[in-house]
Amino acid sequence: MKMTGNYRQGIERFIPSPAEAVVLATLLFFTWYLYGGTGNDVFAGLSTFIVVAIAWVLGVAIRVALNDMRWWLLVIALLLVMAPWLALNTFQIAVMTEVLVFSLLLHGLNVVTGLTGQMSLGHGALVGLSAYAVAILVDHWDWPLLPAMAAAVALTFAFGFALGIPALRLAGPYLAIATVAAALVFPLVLKLDSVQDYTGGVQGLRLHKQPQPPGFIGGFLENESIAKIPEQKKFAPEEVQVKERQKFAQATYLYFLCFGVAAIGTFAAWNLQRSRFGRAFIAVRDAEVAATSMGVNTALYKVTAFGISALYAGIAGALLYMVVAFVAPESFDLFNLSINPIAYLVIGGLAAPGGAMVGAFGYKWGPEVIKKIARTDTDFDKLQGALTGLMLIVVMTRMPQGVWGSLTRLNSFSWKALINETKAWVLSRTIAYWLAIALGVAVVIAIGAWFAPVWGVFAAGLLVVAPQDAWAGVFLWLRSLPAIGRRRAPAPGDAR
Amino acid sequence: MKWHRKTWMLALLAIIAVLPVLGIACGDDDDEGDEGGTPATTATTAATTAGGSPTKAATKSPADEIANIKGDTTGVTDKEVKIGSYYAKTGPAAVYNDIQLAWNMYFDEVNKKGGIAGRQIKFIVEDDGYNPSNTVNVVKKLVEQDQVFMLFNALGTPTGMAVLEYVKAQGVPSLFIASGASKWANSGPTIIGIQPDYVTEGTVLGKEMAEKQKGKKYGILYQNDDFGKDGREGLKKGVGTALTLVGEETYEANAADITSQALKLINAGAEVIATYATPAQFAGVLKSVKAQGKTVTWYSSSVTASGSTAKLAEGAMDGVITAGYAPDPTDPDPDVQKVVKFFKDHGVANPTAFHIVAWVFAEHLERLLTVTGKNLNRSSLIYAMENVAFQGDWTSTLLYKPTIITKDDHRPIEAMFIQKWNQAAGKFDFDVSKIIDSETTKR
Structure with missing residues (x-):
């Protein structure tokens, strides 16, 4: 710096x-x-x-x-402001809006997992709780959207404190399992007969009117949307074009609403990390006993971390309902909203607000990109698992601070150091090791090319040889070959 | 110090507790002022565009009128029309994927012959895994990114419900939805189902039960969504007081196994079980109940009426009674056999009832697009559907009664019959003369 x-x-x-x-x-x-x-x-x-x-x-x-x-902060900020105009259509604007919403959830996870070092797999339930609270207040009691969202966030905040109580007695995997219970039970509770009148059961709840841009902003955005009308519709009757402009105005308005909230949330997360609270969280994470002896009330800070985290999750949930205009129990299952966000948070970078943003981006766009690569939908399922696993392995082994962590270290980047490091890493393994890897890769590519000539690339090999996350296991296995691997004891300067 | 922190926390909790109350207060003052805006505008535009009723109907025949209707031509060029759909290609409802593959084969053939009105039919079928949350996403993509002209034969009741409002507001016609929810019939001009709705079907099944199983005890096992609930409503209506209901059990659409629910009903004394379940789960429950040595008479929804369900059930489907509206591929009728041969020529080893219904659905779409002709847009399409294409003289080659669609009648196929699976012969036994046409007995 x-x-x-x-x-x-x-x-x-x-x-x-x-x-x-x-x-x-x-x-x-x-x-x-x-x-x-x-x-x-x-x-x-x-x-x-x-x-x-x-x-x-x-x-x-x-x-x-x-x-x-960090000059790229500027670039990112610019790109985010211009996103609705850079997007090719309103669908992409909607995806970008969801990126912003999920960045809030990831900020929240970051407070608990990244800063305080507590494992929570129950955040899907928190997001769901908030989304459903808004949905029920709006749908069942006809509340206006804004107060309903405020109430839902407050409720989630309070619930987060309650979720933090197990954290006082449990640590590590035990806490993870305790919080998983919340994520597992939540979708089931929604489908109970006794609450179906409120939650709508499997059918979920719909938001009947999304917030519309107020007149003058709407007018401004509609004027700015002229370039956004798809080629097809430029010759359509006037009312179709008007509708198309309204669609753009609506999507962009929602985007900037979320942009505002996400900007404040990111700034708050960034400040929190540097505050007394943030330092106390980090102290609890790094050395609980030492923190206690320094006068940090670990119990209070752990619960508060869960509370703050739930606040973020609550805001994300309320916004999610506003943006998607639909909630169903399946949206909040364990994988979608509890495990995947953590995986992407780790990929993005723990304990850094920027990491949460990158993670959210990957979380929403990753599947879209993989869908483009996969030829069929069954391929997509497998490929998604395989590539997420692969990414996790690469990140955990090569960039322990995540993508964002690596980006921030680019300041002190030098090609010379990279070459030297890589050289040292290559040389630290025997020729037999590299031959074994080369052979493995060759076999994978050969099999891949045989079964799927169109791909003929590594990705096909992944699919054929190792369905789902098994590929991650292969990597772990390769990494744990010290016998043929290491030539000498690792020195402190060695790359990991 | 500690005490101070506690009070601080208490104060915080108190604020949290008070906030919702404040929210209610704000809510009353607010009067929905700032979110109100113009929510209805898009919907009304959609309705007026799609409705497109002709003003000079008296002087011109409806068929000529089609050429003059202007409307949204999204997804249509002179060479091609882009049509979207969503199906479960993965997950528990993936058995239905055959339907989508089959009508794709049908239109491949149509395209080879030059398409319809000079246009090639191009389908974009997205996978939503029968999960409503995914459906919302894929339909948004189809409409806003792929810019499809219409949705055709999209699969599922809970999935369709999730996007119904969106699809209506966008003015995208969603036609011949592969679901028998009664809701499609009254969801506006741009929405229409295809098969007989589950309430009607359930009533037909229930009446059959009342006739054949009088005085016995029965239980209902249904999927916990609009599909199951519609079916249950119809069943109860049809059965009346002829049988005693011993219990009702539900299961979730993504459940892997529903045997315990069925055993509960059997233990409660049910001799007859009526189910509204999808094929995979139904086959599973048949198999495991048989394996446990229990005997019970099964009545099941038309969605399971297929040889592929019997294959999944591995012989346990013998004697199951279902409602049906399309013939089984084993039917010796020459039209049916022609269709079976068509699919065999296209690499399907054993065409099932799903292939048959897919053919029926595809014929409906082909008929509609042919009638709409050169001037294809969303308004003319709906106009053609309601006023020209299905007016009583057109019958799908595989059905027994003509399909009728009018402005007030958005229920295309309504004729049904009762059939019984015969495992030894590998086909359904039924009597064509006993077709129940609900068209005449409108609710």
Whole structure:
């Protein structure tokens, strides 16, 4: 981390510097001038406001980026703001919206798993609880959406504390199993006869009206959507095009609602890590006894970690219902929402807000990409398991801090070091070891090419030789071949 | 210090407890002001676009009118029409996948002959694993990313229910849904099922039970969703008081085994069990109940009426009575055998009842697209369906009665019969003369 002259702390980051003030004032003038000519004052005011707001956010981002030398933060922020216009269609906007929603869940998991070191596999139940609470309040008691979401988040927050109580007595795998109970039972409870009137049973509950963009924002977005109308519909009757514009406005509005919440959530997660709480969490994770002797109330902090985590999960659940407009018990099963998010959090990077964002991205887009690779839907099922397992293995062995951790270390990246490290790693194993691996890979490719000539690549081998996650086992086995593997005892400088 | 923290926590919990109350208060003031907006606009646009009723109907015949209707041509070009569907290719309901594969074969053949009205029919069939949460996702993809013209023969009741509102709001016609939920018949012009609805079917089955099993004890075993519940409603209506109900058991759509539920009913004294279950589970329960040496008379929904269910049941399906609306592939009727030969020529070793119904569904779509003709858009399609294509004189080559669809009657196939599986002959026994046409006995 490089300190520069204009290094600022805390709230100061958000105050424009004199130079930025000049830029903002210029932008203000020009946008007002450009849009003022339309004669629509509300529209002109709004556009000006939006442009200036974006400039201001960018100013802050630039400063943070300069201070931390993480220039890609800027790029990511820009891409996220522009996502609705970069997306090819409204479906992709919806997927991006879900990425933002799931980033909140992953932030929450991060607090419990990454910072405090407690294993929770019950977060699917928390997300579901919140989503269902909103759904029932809206559907059954006709609450407006916003208060219902607030109430659901509060409920989940409270429930999270309760979920944290086992954490006081249990540790490691025992805690994981205790929390798994919540995730396993939750979908079943929803389908009980006695609550079906409220939860809708297997049929789930639908949100009948998603929030619509308020008039002037809607108008603005509809105007900006002209390029978004699919080629097919450009010659369709006027009302079809109007509908298409409304669709874009609606999707983009939802996106930015979630964008706002996710931005605040990410900032809060980032701050939390540097706060007294965050340090206490890390102390509990790294050395519980030492933390206790330093005066950290471990019980309180463990429960609080679960509470904060549940708060995030609750917000994610409420937003998820708003975005998808549908909940069913199957959405909240163990794999979908409890285990997969943790897997992707690990891939993204534990104990870093950026890791949660990357993880959420992988969680939503991973399956979409794999679907493109797989030829049939049965292939997709297998391939998804195999590739997720493979990714986990690669990340755990080659980048222990996840994708994000590796990215942040790019600052001190040098090709020379990489070459040296790789060389040392290759040389630390015998020729027999590499021959064995080469032979294995050759066999896999050969079999893959034989059975599926179209692929003819590694992926086919994965499918044929090792259905599902068995491939991960093969890798583990290869890694545990010290007898033919290592030539000498590992030195501290060796790559893992 | 400790005490202070506790009070702090208590205060926090108190705030949490109060928040929902505040929420209610806010809710009352709010009056749905900010989320209200214009929720109905999209829906009404959809309805008006799709309805597209002609104004000059008096001077022109409905068939000529089709050429003048303007509407949404998403997914249609002069060369091609893109049609979406979702099916369970994986998971417990994957047996149905045969249907989708079969109508794909049918339209491959149609495409080879030049397509319909010069257009090739291109299907995009997504896998939702019979899981409503997945369905929401795949349908969004079909509509917004793939830009399909319409949905055809999408599979499943709970899955269809999950996306019904969305599909309606988007104005995408979802036609000939492979599900017999009674809901499709009154979900607006753009939605229509294909097979007889489960309430009607259940009533037919129930009446048969009341006639043949009078005075016995019976139990109902059904899938815990609209499919099962519709069936149960019909069964009870049909049976009336002729049999004594000893119990009702449910199971979840993704359950692997439902034997314990059936044994519960048998232990309660049931001599007859009526089931609304999907083929895999039904076959499983038949097998294990037989293995336990219990004898019971089974009545089952038409969804299990197929040789492939019998194959899954490994001989335990003998004597099972089901309702049916399409012939079995073992039927010697020349039309049926022609279809069987068609599928055999396309590499299906043993065409089942699923292939037969797939043929029937495909014929319906072909008829509709042919009648709609050159001017194909969402409004003209619905207009053709309600006013021209199915007006009483067109019958699928494999069915016994004509299909009738009008503006007020969105229930295409309504004629049914009772059949009994004969394991020795490997086919269903039934009497064609005893077809019950619900068309005449409208509810």
